[in-house]
Amino acid sequence: MHAFDALGDPVRRRILELLSHGEQTSGALTSVIRAEFGISQPAVSQHLRVLRESGLTSVRAEGTRRLYAVEPAPLREVDAWLERFRGFWEQRLDALGTELARGKRERRLGRRHDGGDAHHASHHAAHDGRTDEEERP
Amino acid sequence: MHAFDALGDPVRRRILELLSHGEQTSGALTSVIRAEFGISQPAVSQHLRVLRESGLTSVRAEGTRRLYAVEPAPLREVDAWLERFRGFWEQRLDALGTELARGKRERRLGRRHDGGDAHHASHHAAHDGRTDEEERP
């Protein structure tokens, strides 16, 4: 399943938003989603399965808990796909900054960098607000 | 319909790719898509309708032709949604480029850096590079 398909569902997008702050247990995710969307535990579990199978998350067992985390690769692909449209809204950016940023980003992505690069993401625990407000039928 | 839903279909993504080079008539799009996906003219027309109705394209009539063009707003929204995940793969961008790019791109969001907690090792060899080639069932 292509990442875009998985991202088509608001529940799954919301789950990823929740995971963007760091890993979460299935249970924690489930209670938030249940509260926000009013769906059952198995429904959430099925969404988690889709996320797993589309490579958007990884899971790690800890006792009886399952800890889900964002797996960035497919999102990076989506980001790359969007690249060709950035010109549509970045046209007005001044040339120097754009060139710099773009050049750097691309150069980096085109190169292997797995060697000693054991550093981890850092999350700004800014606001928790959802940006996405949708209802489902 | 949310942009992400519309983007879930490979035909529609392909149409947008074709439009990323500039506006195209329905006919031109249709013949490419027919060739690549083997679907009928009405099928393409229906995809065009979805793209129109989700705001991803605009249309302009010229005689009997319809000229489609990318309408960037929803894509920009998608891009904004992705923003929160960029940290997962851009963590190592050096400061200058990052500041320039980010500051410019989302000046209004008032982003700040932090040296936060650590999870989410992402360790994958580079791969891919190709855009999109999929089959449909």
Place this chain on the structure above:
DNA sequence: CTCTTATATAAGCGTTGACTTTTATAAGCG
């Protein structure tokens, strides 16, 4: 071992979505 908690799977069902073929609309052209 039994009961409970955490999570996933199975089976079934209604709805949606992506097609198809057929038909409509409307502009150009002889």
Place this chain on the structure above:
DNA sequence: CGCTTATAAAAGTCAACGCTTATATAAGAG
């Protein structure tokens, strides 16, 4: 005008999706 080209809409079909209830698995607590 009638014929053709360009495009959309209508109606029907079939599979995929998202949900539900019911059930399985597996770890922990008592």
